[in-house]
Amino acid sequence: MSATAASPQAVTPARMSLRQRLAARGIDSITLLVLPALLALVGLFVYPFIYGLIVSFAPKVGPFYENYHKFFSDPFLRSTIWHTLALAFPTTLLSILLALPIAFRVRLMRRQRTLTTILLLPMTLGTVLVAQGLLTYLGPHGWFNRVLMLLHISGRPLELTNNYWGVFASLVLTGFPFTFLLTLSYVSGIDPALEEAAATLGGGAWNRFMRIFLPLLAPGLAVTFCLSFVQSFSVFPSAVLLGAPAGSTHVIAIAAYQAAFEQYNYSLGSAIAMIMGGVQLVIVIAVLASRQLFYRGPVGGTKG
Amino acid sequence: MIREDGLAGRLWRIAIWAAVVIFVLNVLAVIAVVVIDSVAARWFGTWLPPAFVTHWYSDAWADFQLSDVLIVTFEIVAAVVVIAGVLGVTAAYALARRNFPGKQAVMLIFLAPLLVPPLTYGIPLATLLYKFGFGGTMGGVILANLVPTVPFMVLVMIPFIEQIDPRIEAAARVFGASTFSLFIRVLMPLLLPGILAGLLLVMVRTIAMFELTFLTAGPTSQTLVVALYYAVFASGVRAGQEVDVMAVVYMASTLIWLLIALRFVSPTQIVSRAKQRA
Structure with missing residues (x-):
């Protein structure tokens, strides 16, 4: 104690309680390096979050719960939750179901970098560019409808923009690369020796996947689902540009934005933003909790 | 196989x-x-x-004031990359090397911004920024963009730092290096590939970050993606081709950085330290 107290830098009470067992002063100062980033996040994330929560309980008129009451009693606002979930769930699931078999294939390739780069390409495009491209590509005179008609799959142009399917397509295009990147890293983290052992013991492809890979991948897939779901769930620009923002793609982000910055009702806007975060949180917790049902343990080979 | x-x-x-x-x-x-x-x-x-x-390019350049938008985008992205880099690397170093009481809570604060939809904290954050006079300014846009990028940088850097043998640092300490010269002369050269990869991804994310910039930007602090959104939103006012010119410029500006980033690291390495089999 006397050694730390003698130092002029050691007066911070946090440090005294932290590391009494470490005499060397320089080591303590390393822990403090976390502070600048931590303070920035407390100021820019934690404080606004708490502020938003408080503001959401201070409506312009009515009792403290008025905003939440209004959201859940107004069918136009309430339905935004279902509109958002109807977009976010299928697109996230489809991305994972696409990414999983492709990642299994790419894992076996020797030169994976080129293909991975091509598959990651849409990540750089961003939602706004994809929306602009899809407006033309999926439009009534776009290439997509032309190919369908050329192949006689469809007799007349399908309506794919300014409705649910336009937003659906844009979410899959922009969401897939990220899902694929995460899935690939989890899949290639599993020791191939485990699969070889299963194959030696006579396990078929389906059995190997169900009994070896799926249990090992479950925690990673749960994380992948959560992170991809966040992106789909907060869909905003493509729902406005490519969807029907007053109808089937009136998602919760649009409702929050309109309340806060078009009607200048910050209190209601914050309340909707909090509901958005709450719904998101419930789903993330449910998914992460469900992974408890699966095997938890090392994914490396066990033989030393 | x-x-x-x-x-x-x-x-x-x-x-x-x-x-x-x-x-x-x-x-x-x-x-x-x-x-x-x-x-x-x-x-x-x-x-x-x-x-x-080819005249749509010169038309769009004039009509959308693309050179102004590009300069603003560049300034904002550069500021975010520098600040997120400094804050992220130092915090990641502390988190990778030390165990301290409350570390779980600190990690939660770094994870939360990546798990919460940007609009959820973006709306109160934008309200506060306007209240304190930062709304609509470049400073406000930079501050808002730090919220997702600093935690991202921290989480990317932690595995890179854990890979470095602590005995190297101990040796530097024995020879009397201070924390600062330890960082500059020992850690920086070893971490450079990881830092570059992380910063390039921060750059791509900031160029592509729509929601937070959209909520906090004013007319003089719009980045390319927000300007593109307004152009698409108000399409019909200008020729559709001009909007596409802007989209091409936007695409080029992110694509270059991603391709550079992928030259430094394997894509999966960014997420985890997966062992690649020869």
């Missing part, structure tokens, strides 16, 4: 490659449509436009 040579195995392989090809073709088609339209004289109801022109 195990190969399934039965009929089912072969069909399954074909199905997977077909899915990859269809996905890539659609992505390339979306990009091609934007690029072709940006040099089309007039394109409606045909496979390809009848004539090609």
